[in-house]
Amino acid sequence: MDYVETEGDTIDQAIENALIRLGVERDRISIEILSEGKRGILGFGTQKARVRASLRRPPVEANPLEPAADPGMLASAAAKPLTEAETAAIGEKAKGVLNEILKKMGIEASVQAKTGDKADEIVLEVICDDSGLLIGRKGQTLEALQYLVTRIAGDRQGSEGPHILVDIENYRQRRKKSLEDMALRLGEKAKRQRKTVTVDALSAADRRIVHAALQDDPWITTKSLGQGSYRRLLIIPEGDRKRKEESKPIDKQDSRSQSNIDRPRPARTS
DSSP: OOEEEEEESSHHHHHHHHHHHHTOOGGGEEEEEEEOOBOOBTTBTOBOEEEEEEEOOOOOOOOTTSOOOOHHHHHHHSOBOOOHHHHHHHHHHHHHHHHHHHHHTTOOEEEEEEEOSSTTEEEEEEEESOHHHHHOGGGHHHHHHHHHHHHHHOOOTTBOOOEEEEEETTHHHHHHHHHHHHHHHHHHHHHHHTSOEEEOSOOHHHHHHHHHHHTTOTTEEEEEESSGGGOEEEEEEOTTHHHHHHHSOOOHHHHHHHHHHHSOOOOOOO
16 A cells, blocks of 8 residues: 545544554655645534545665666656755755744744754754744644645655654654653553553644553553544553463463363262
8 A cells, every 4th residue: 555545633633544554654654635624613514634645665776687667667666766965955945934934923043954863854953042932832833833844845746855844942852752751651550550541632743652652561552542632542551461361371280270170070879
């Protein structure tokens, strides 16, 4: 499956649904927004947000033993990878877009474009005195800025563009560390109390961080439940305990006891 089209109450939810269906992380797909959705009035005229998520394809390496393929066929088979110069050009364009948005907001700031942890990632680092204003509640303003910059700078047609991130004062790394610490703490609480712990008011990106932080714990299961702004994350204890106990070999003493139970008793003689 090279792409899927999914719906959601919000664009973030539609993207999360696409990630679940494709079974990949956010940096493995390109997103095309087909519809931003509409609230409607009193439930009438409501429209879902709709996106098309396409898998990012790795560059195709030429085999010297095979004849050269037609360029048109190669373009249709796999997206042409960006050169360093093209990536730098997109980074400069995104930087200019973000500078213009901040100027329109009346915020004095400087923006630095740099390569992220991954080769196909561009980070726009904002330096200003109003960091709290730009970050917003739980990073919502920062996410909105990133969405605008990505939509305007955009992926180049016919190729895979880099993933653009907007950051300020290393907020994203600090937020990720905070969410991972919270996930581990709540996971221990769920196991200790043997009760499901509910986490509300997390964005789709934040929920993915919590899922990833707990995915290797064999005694914890996580899942999202609900729709839109009411969607919440559940941390459920003893996710694998029953399966583990069922797969354990029967203890020797239990085996002897079971064999005594199963052994037929001799008939009484009168």
